[in-house]
Amino acid sequence: MSKFYFGGASGSVSSDDEDNLPYPEALPRSDFLAPDFDAPTYLSTLSDRHQTLEDLRSDLRERSQALSKELLDLVNTNYEQFLSLGSDLKGGEEKVEDVRVGLLGFKRGVEDVRGKVRERKVEVEGLLTEKKAVAKEIALGRKLLEVESRLEELEDRLMVSSLGRSVNGGDEPWSDSEDEEDEEAAEGVIGGTSVRKLQTLVTDYRHVELLTTSIGKDHPFIVAQDSRMQRVKNTILLDLTAALKSAASIGESGKTRLVKILGAYRDLGAENEAIKVLKDLKS
Numbered sequence: 001m002s003k004f005y006f007g008g009a010s011g012s013v014s015s016d017d018e019d020n021l022p023y024p025e026a027l028p029r030s031d032f033l034a035p036d037f038d039a040p041t042y043l044s045t046l047s048d049r050h051q052t053l054e055d056l057r058s059d060l061r062e063r064s065q066a067l068s069k070e071l072l073d074l075v076n077t078n079y080e081q082f083l084s085l086g087s088d089l090k091g092g093e094e095k096v097e098d099v100r101v102g103l104l105g106f107k108r109g110v111e112d113v114r115g116k117v118r119e120r121k122v123e124v125e126g127l128l129t130e131k132k133a134v135a136k137e138i139a140l141g142r143k144l145l146e147v148e149s150r151l152e153e154l155e156d157r158l159m160v161s162s163l164g165r166s167v168n169g170g171d172e173p174w175s176d177s178e179d180e181e182d183e184e185a186a187e188g189v190i191g192g193t194s195v196r197k198l199q200t201l202v203t204d205y206r207h208v209e210l211l212t213t214s215i216g217k218d219h220p221f222i223v224a225q226d227s228r229m230q231r232v233k234n235t236i237l238l239d240l241t242a243a244l245k246s247a248a249s250i251g252e253s254g255k256t257r258l259v260k261i262l263g264a265y266r267d268l269g270a271e272n273e274a275i276k277v278l279k280d281l282k283s
Contacts, residue, residue: 024049027059143215150208151228157201158235195260198243201236202268233268240264241277248281 031042046056208229212222244261247254265274 024051027063140215143211144219144221147208147211147215147222147225150204150211151225151232154201154204154208154232155228158232158239195243195257195264198236198239198261198264199267201239202264205232205236206267236268237270237273240268240270241273244274244277245281248278 031037043056049056051059212225212229215222217223240261244258244265247258247261262274265271
C-alpha cells in the first residue's frame with residue numbers, strides 16, 4: 001500500500017493507521033486534453049498532492065496503459081463495424097440499380113450529343129467547301145466579264161480608229177490628243193494612228209491575253225472568243241503596219257516614231273511581222 005504524507009508538525013503516521021488515511025483524488029482526464037498541455041509544467045503543479053514520486057509514476061503508468069487499452073478497444077470496435085458494413089447494407093440494391101440506369105441514360109445522352117456534333121462538323125465543313133467553290137466561281141465569273149468588257153472596248157476603239165466614227169453612232173471617235181497631234185506634226189506624219197494610241201491598244205490586248213491565260217485557254221467561253229481575239233490582233237497589226245510604213249517613208253525624221261512602233265510590235269509578240277514589213281519596204 002502506498003504511503004501518503006501530509007504537511008504539519010505531527011510528523012509521520014504509524015503503520016497501523018495507514019489504511020484509514022485518505023487517498024489523493026485521481027488526476028482529471030481533462031487536464032491532459034488542454035490544447036496548451038505541457039508535461040513539466042503540469043507535474044510542477046502536483047506538489048500539493050501529498051503523494052510520493054513513485055506513486056505518481058505508478059499512477060501515470062497505469063493511466064497510460066488504460067489509454068492504450070481504450071485505444072485498442074476503439075480500433076477493434078471500429079474494425080468490426082467496418083467488416084460488418086457490407087452485411088449491414090441491406091435494401092440498397094434498388095437504389096444502386098437506379099443510379100446505374102441513370103448513368104447509362106446519361107452516357108447515351110452524351111453519345112447522342114457527340115453524334116450531333118460530328119454531324120454538324122461534317123455539315124459545316126461541307127458548307128465551307130461549297131463556299132470556297134462558290135467564291136472561286138464568282139472570281140471566275142468576274143474575270144470572264146472583264147475579258148468580255150475589255151475585248152468589246154478594244155473592238156469599239158479599233159473600229160473607231162479604222163472607220164473614223166463611233167460604233168454607237170452618238171459618241172465622238174477616239175481621237176488623238178493635242179499633244180499627240182503636235183508630236184506627229186513634228187515628226188512629219190500625216191494621218192494614221194498615233195504611236196501612243198497604238199501602244200495603249202497593244203497593252204490592253206496583252207492584258208486581255210493574260211486574263212484568258214489565267215482563266216484557262218480550254219475554258220468554253222475563252223475558246224469562243226478566239227476568233228474575236230484574232231480579229232482584234234490582226235486589226236492592231238494592220239494599224240502597226242500602216243504606222244510602220246508611214247514612219248519608214250519619211251526617213252530620219254521618223255526614226256523616233258519607227259523605234260516606238262517596233263517596240264509595240266515586240267510587246268505584241270509580232271517581231272517577225274515587223275521584219276517582214278521592213279523587208280517588203282526595202283524590196
